[in-house]
Amino acid sequence: MNAGPWLPVPPNGYGGIENVIATLVPELRRLGVEVVLATVAESTLAVDEQLSVFGTGQFGLLQRPYNQVCGIVPAHLHAVRRRLAEGDIDLVHDHVEAAGLATLAALGPDSPPGLHTLHWDLAKHPELYGTFDGGDRVRVNGVSANQLTHAPAALRAHAVGHVHLATPLADGADLRAPVAKEDYAVVLGRINPGKGQDLAARLAHSAGFDLVLAGPVGPYHRPEDLAAAGPAAAQNPDVRFWQEQVAPHVDGDRVRWVGTVTGQDRDDLVARARVALFPLRWEEPGGTAVVESLALGTPVIGIARGCLPELIEHGRTGLLTSDEEELGELVAAAGTIAEAACREEAARRFTPAVMASQYLGLYERVRDGAAVG
Ligand code: UDP
Known part of the structure; x- marks a missing residue:
């Protein structure tokens, strides 16, 4: 199957974001979180459930104590909505650049809350995020505090903090x-x-x-x-x-x-x-x-x-x-x-365990409806 512009998780070679997912997910599962990964079919990372998206796809995850997470690109909105409608996913953690943020916002009022992780240099790519209106269910986090200082104000208002990257x-x-x-x-x-x-x-x-x-x-x-x-x-x-x-x-x-x-x-x-x-x-x-x-x-x-x-x-x-x-x-x-x-x-x-426990903290805040602004 053609993986399109998206890489499998873990990636075969270079793949920064995919490596973050591959580092985070095993630790989340160790902490008892169930993870549904929406990703290309070629991905080999061990998860509780893989939602394979055809051609072009990326990941997301989710889990317990909530129940699981997913991530998305617009083309897969329908498939992801269908999966979310089963009602057992507590949070969507999205790692898809910019488009993922729009997708989260478009999932509709009945979908679980979403956390979008910013991976880009926002100073260099303001156009990716300039028009964000995440409504009140979507929150964002940076991979550094500095990154968030460069975010457009509307995006910053939805920020719940930052989590530094980790390495095995x-x-x-x-x-x-x-x-x-x-x-x-x-x-x-x-x-x-x-x-x-x-x-x-x-x-x-x-x-x-x-x-x-x-x-x-x-x-x-x-x-x-x-x-x-x-x-x-x-x-x-x-x-x-x-x-x-x-x-x-x-x-x-x-x-x-x-x-x-x-x-x-x-x-x-x-x-x-x-x-x-x-x-x-x-x-x-x-x-x-x-x-x-x-x-x-x-x-x-x-x-x-x-x-x-x-x-x-x-x-x-x-x-x-x-x-x-x-x-x-x-x-x-x-x-x-x-x-x-x-x-x-x-x-x-900077261990994967430190990163995962910090993300769990953010998931809790997002689930509990962390205030915007
Ligand atoms: N990397 C690698 N081999 C190379 C150059 C880079 O494996 O020859 C890896 C590096 O070890 C790191 C990733 O690529 O894990 C780059 O991620 P980073 O966040 O440093 O930079 P980005 O490319 O995401 O801006």
Whole structure:
């Protein structure tokens, strides 16, 4: 079956939101929540019930003490309504970008209350949410407090709080033996102007540190695939960004691009790095790669914007600055950050269990009709 633009849960490769679902659902079920997942048929995540949506679909969930949750895209409104009409679902937790929010609002007065999780950078995508009128049954949450400050007022009025992203790598992170560090910095993430790989690459040369860039350039996951792509590839804005802003600094020595890394390779690359660099040029909404870096014992050096100041304690788990030029100096100063402090912080704040219990708290508030405004 064609999965359309939607990915299975868990995703086969890159898939940020799908990974959040795959991290959250097992913990919710451990807490006794029954979860109905509305998703593409290819999804393999263990749930209490899978509501497969044809062609294009996404997820949502729900549960006890309520009973279950679902998520949706407009094309599936009918199927989801039919399922909700069975009357045993207490809450719909929706993770579908923007369209999901509209869908929740359109479900009608008899449907259970809905919680929509914001995953986007709202400063960059105000059009996605600008016209929201969620009525009085739909609430929203951010993946950071900073993200909500960029939301349009109507949306902010429906916010019930934020829940930071989690990583399974945080489980037992404080108990793992330290990994021998090597002398390089890593930037882990999509090659994209907002993630700032151009700045990282330039600073690597001017401040004198080795840099590894890991992540896809548009649809290209391996350097050889990008090299083999024709000129039409440059229609993709991330490919253009790579070609014009980043590649000129990539010499294969001081600065290397290794493409997308996954699984143990990704974990080893990050764990061995002396620092994880986040030279942000956008309001990074959630920063999965940030909490992964902490869990792997790698101090975070970055621009103090987006979610970074909430996730990183300056001077203890990383170093932050608002000054792009100062970033290179901070890479040199990262030796003052204890690897153990990073791992302890991840184990305390960013485990899947912590995330699930925080979501349960939000579900309760939404179910009890948290006030709007
Ligand atoms: N990622 C990966 N391999 C790469 C680059 C990124 O597995 O080469 C993963 C990264 O570990 C993280 C996710 O992709 O889990 C990116 O999520 P994040 O919230 O950091 O950024 P987003 O892409 O959602 O803006």
